[in-house]
Structure formats: structure tokens, C-alpha cells
Amino acid sequence: MVTLQIEDATYQVPSRLEELCKKQLLACVGHLFFPDRPAAQAAVLLTLLPAAAKKQVRRFTDAQRLDVVRAVTAWMGKPHHTCPITSFRLGLTRYLLPRYERISLIETAKAQEALARWQKTQSEDALNLAVATLCRPRRLWLRCFPFARHYATGWDGDERERYNAEIVAARAKRMAGLPLAKKLLVVWHFEGMIATAKRQFAGVFAHSAPGSKPAPLIDTVFHLSGTELGDYRAVSHTPLVTVLYLIHTRLEAAAQQ
8 A cells, every 4th residue: 555645634545456445446447448558547546546635636736646646556557467356246156257377278369369359349249258258157066065176186276167168158148247347357357467478488479480470479379389289279278377388398498409
């Protein structure tokens, strides 16, 4: 938290992502997609400030206001892989957001494909499909018998239902009833995880065959999965981070030879 001293009053304002409560994050998420970063920062600042402080901040000089914006919105634009909101309820079903260490290669590819279509056409159906791809209910046996996880063998640790394209496509229609702020939260969280992966495994994403043209991120990963790890279909449900780590290790070993 950052402490703001405005005239005789003192205010505690969150300055890190993990310090935002669910209500604050949902109120801010729409502003995070502004193409104009200063405007986005100003909107987030006004959202997070207490009502009594907003009138006083508007009377600040540009230099004073800039200091406050930098202090309160320092978390914006940084790669992240955690989110204060980990699930949401739609009707009687609770859907879980993906975790960085568990999101699979295939669902990453399908989500990016749907989001690319949404950004190009602004189709709500494409956005709903992306959300349904990333957020799936807790596995039935975990919902009914949570203690069974201690005895499960071969479980990959992901509490969400395993990705299935047909089920996800059918469930995407239900996502139309989800508030837009929560849909945008899922998109923003996903983009943060991808940005984290790009930074953590920069060598993998920078790798390309001689003479080849730059390819979309996930196409590159699928190509490298096929060439470095064998048949990419065999690893499509493997966590993205695991695949990236294995590719990174293979590329480093090849470079040293």
C-alpha cells in the first residue's frame, strides 16, 4: 500500500496487484485496455482513490498528479502470472481461472486464436469462446470428493476439467451471461501470463529457423514442440511452461555443441 498525504488527510491506496481487492480489480479492468496509457493510468487512479481524495487530486499541479499516478499505478503493464480473483460463479457453477504453471499448450493456442478473432471482429461469440476455453469448472471428482486428491495417481494437478473442444464450444454460449468486466479480467490475466512466459523463456520465442519469417507466438511453440519433442499432439495437453522449459533446455544444449 502507498500512503498519500493530501492536505491534512492521509489515505492508504493499493500500489501492487496483489493488494487490490476483487471489487477494485473488476472496476479497473476495463481501463487496462485503453490504447492511451496516460489516460488508462488516470482512469485507474480515480477508480482506486477514495471519493474524498478525488476532488483534491484534481486540484494538483501536473507534476504532483504525475507523482501520485506513478505511485498508485506502478503495477500496470508489468508481466504477471497471478490474479487476486481465481474463480467466478455463473449460475450454480464455479469456473476456475487458469494457473500459470497448469495452462496447457492446446488451450493457450485455442484461446489466442479466439482472442485474435475477437480483436479483429469484436465478436462477442469469439470473446465468450476464449473465456470458456480458459475457465472451466472444477473436476467433478474434486468437487464431490476433494480429499481424493491425496490418493489420485497420474493427476496433473490442474483442478479444472480437462480441455475438450466440443464441450468448450457448447459452454461458450453460457458465457454470454457473464458480466463484461469478468470477461475482460480473464483476457487480461491470460495476456499477463503470456507476457511472463515471453520474458522467462525469451530464447525460445526468439528462436527461428534460418530464412524463416516471424510466426505467431503459439505457432512457434507448436513448431518447436514438433521438432524438439517429437509429435506435438502428444504434448498438446502438457502445461505450456513445461513445454517451454523442455524446448529451452534442448536449444541451450544444441547451442553448446
